[in-house]
Amino acid sequence: xxxxxxxxxxxxGFTAVDNVSFTARAGRVTGFxxxxxxxxxxxxxxxxxxxxxxxxxxxxNGERFADLPNPGLEVGVLLDASAQHAGRTGREIxxxxxxxxxxxxxxxxxxxxxxxxxxxxxxxxxxxYSLGMRQRLGIATALLGDxxxxxxxxxxxxxxxxxxxxxxxxxxxxxxxxxxxxxSSHLLHEIEVIADDLVVIxxxxxxAAGTKEELLAAAGTLARSTSPRDLAHALEQAGIxxxxxxxxxxxxxxxxxxxxxxxxxxxxxxxxxRSAEGAGLEDMFLSLTADTQRExxxx
Amino acid sequence: MTATIVPPAxxxxxxRVRRTARPIPTTRLVKVELRKMFTTRSGFWxxxxxxxxxxxxxxxxxxxxxxxxxxxxxxxxxxGLPMSVILPMIAILxxxxxxxxxSGLTTFTLVPSRxxxxxxxxxxxxxxxxxSTVLGFTVGALGNLAxxxxxxxxxxxxxxxxxASQLLLGNLVGMAxxxxxxxxxxxxxxxxxxxxxxxxxxxxxxxxxxxxxxWFLDLQPWIDWNYTQVxxxxxxxxxxxxxxxxxxxxxxxxxxxxxxxxLFLRRSEVK
Numbered sequence: 001x002x003x004x005x006x007x008x009x010x011x012x013g014f015t016a017v018d019n020v021s022f023t024a025r026a027g028r029v030t031g032f033x034x035x036x037x038x039x040x041x042x043x044x045x046x047x048x049x050x051x052x053x054x055x056x057x058x059x060x061n062g063e064r065f066a067d068l069p070n071p072g073l074e075v076g077v078l079l080d081a082s083a084q085h086a087g088r089t090g091r092e093i094x095x096x097x098x099x100x101x102x103x104x105x106x107x108x109x110x111x112x113x114x115x116x117x118x119x120x121x122x123x124x125x126x127x128x129y130s131l132g133m134r135q136r137l138g139i140a141t142a143l144l145g146d147x148x149x150x151x152x153x154x155x156x157x158x159x160x161x162x163x164x165x166x167x168x169x170x171x172x173x174x175x176x177x178x179x180x181x182x183x184s185s186h187l188l189h190e191i192e193v194i195a196d197d198l199v200v201i202x203x204x205x206x207x208a209a210g211t212k213e214e215l216l217a218a219a220g221t222l223a224r225s226t227s228p229r230d231l232a233h234a235l236e237q238a239g240i241x242x243x244x245x246x247x248x249x250x251x252x253x254x255x256x257x258x259x260x261x262x263x264x265x266x267x268x269x270x271x272x273x274r275s276a277e278g279a280g281l282e283d284m285f286l287s288l289t290a291d292t293q294r295e296x297x298x299x
Numbered sequence: 300m301t302a303t304i305v306p307p308a309x310x311x312x313x314x315r316v317r318r319t320a321r322p323i324p325t326t327r328l329v330k331v332e333l334r335k336m337f338t339t340r341s342g343f344w345x346x347x348x349x350x351x352x353x354x355x356x357x358x359x360x361x362x363x364x365x366x367x368x369x370x371x372x373x374x375x376x377x378x379g380l381p382m383s384v385i386l387p388m389i390a391i392l393x394x395x396x397x398x399x400x401x402s403g404l405t406t407f408t409l410v411p412s413r414x415x416x417x418x419x420x421x422x423x424x425x426x427x428x429x430x431s432t433v434l435g436f437t438v439g440a441l442g443n444l445a446x447x448x449x450x451x452x453x454x455x456x457x458x459x460x461x462x463a464s465q466l467l468l469g470n471l472v473g474m475a476x477x478x479x480x481x482x483x484x485x486x487x488x489x490x491x492x493x494x495x496x497x498x499x500x501x502x503x504x505x506x507x508x509x510x511x512x513x514w515f516l517d518l519q520p521w522i523d524w525n526y527t528q529v530x531x532x533x534x535x536x537x538x539x540x541x542x543x544x545x546x547x548x549x550x551x552x553x554x555x556x557x558x559x560x561x562l563f564l565r566r567s568e569v570k
Contacts, residue, residue: 070323
């Protein structure tokens with residue numbers, strides 16, 4: 001379990017992470033989402049002790065990362081696949097990590113095989129690796145110590161479709177065995193498929209957190225009628241704000257039951273009434289982070 | 300998620316139980332850091348070049364030196380020169396690679412105590428200095444035997460134990476300067492340039508200052524680390540005052556900046 005409490009990290013002139021609190025539970029995959037520069041990576045760096053927080057704390061199974069006697073055996077970390085000495089071979093990087101943790105060297109071969117690097121590739125220097133290969137090497141490093149917690153920043157970046165599928169199975173399998181997975185990604189589809197819980201961050205603040213079902217259910221209601229203007233009007237009179245979309249659908253934050261009742265009272269025949277979950281994670285993400293998006297897109 | 304998910308073929312099939320991990324012993328850290336110094340392309344070639352340059356320097360003395368100069372001292376000096384340049388580079392890269400190559404992201408997540416990592420690097424650096432210097436002594440000795448045999452002269456062992464140990468100390472001080480620059484600058488290119496500035500540019504400036512300002516003349520040996528370094532390489536640090544001078548320059552160029560650099564390094568962000 002990863003617990004982040006009132007975490008704040010300020011740099012000269014700006015606050016990268018602002019009073020962030022959340023929990024990534026054991027046995028679940030927690031997706032960590034946010035636009036570029038929202039503070040995801042900073043939060044993750046604080047978790048593993050690479051950045052000192054201005055205030056607040058992050059603990060892994062109740063302990064500060066820096067207090068873990070041999071962190072590699074408890075927490076698998078992949079923050080940046082490119083952050084490796086380019087002049088070392090992939091195998092050497094794993095050997096060094098394995099030696100540091102005090103593991104038998106056989107573990108290195110097991111990991112190389114697990115992440116589907118060929119023995120020839122493992123002998124090449126990392127400067128010749130593609131991003132996907134570096135990512136695989138990074139995942140191998142993270143899994144080396146057979147940890148209970150995984151902290152992964154954009155692990156799917158650069159992986160091929162088969163690799164993404166493999167990673168998905170790996171992480172869900174890891175969580176189903178009681179492991180904790182915290183995973184950040186811009187690939188919303190990936191997160192939607194993998195994550196059980198979501199934490200959305202924008203401008204350094206948490207804008208939403210909860211189970212995936214809760215958050216996606218909160219996407220509101222979509223209704224259609226032969227006279228959408230009347231429906232929107234009736235909703236407005238009932239005190240329910242709604243938006244009339246160009247395709248004739250009416251969207252609102254109220255739940256479908258209330259929308260149906262309003263339509264019945266107003267004598268408007270509905271042709272469609274459903275929760276707007278079809279909108280999915282992308283719409284939710286864009287609407288939640290609308291204020292913080294660089295492009296200023298509205299959901 | 301659901302129970303229908305088939306776990307991937309990992310070796311982590313067993314239920315995750317919290318183990319009581321033991322702290323990483325320092326000896327292991329030193330071994331790892333020692334290994335890291337030579338398993339990069341640059342590190343590997345630096346190590347090779349120490350051996351190769353020792354042999355080349357020895358060969359040069361045998362070929363070019365007049366017979367009367369085929370003495371251990373000349374082999375010793377010829378080998379010591381390239382070594383005194385390469386060893387500090389090895390010390391610099393041992394530290395700066397973690398930042399310039401960004402491998403620190405992994406290193407400092409596996410060992411959160413940065414002080415311990417830097418300490419292990421310092422020990423590994425000293426070991427490399429010892430090993431290289433002993434190698435240099437050995438190659439020089441073999442060269443002396445071969446050279447005197449080829450020239451048909453008596454083999455002359457004219458290097459005292461004191462001189463040899465001062466040369467060793469000189470190499471270690473040079474590495475300490477490089478190490479310090481690495482800790483303070485945390486950037487490979489910057490630290491290497493910095494090393495050549497303090498070892499090539501700075502002495503000239505201090506020399507000039509001593510020429511134009513008489514009061515500085517007496518002060519120079521206490522401040523100019525190159526001055527005390529040359530004394531060491533020549534085995535000429537003998538009096539208490541000379542040792543005090545060495546202590547003074549080491550304090551100014553190694554101890555103080557190293558302490559300040561470490562304080563910053565421990566709090567700095569690893570990116």
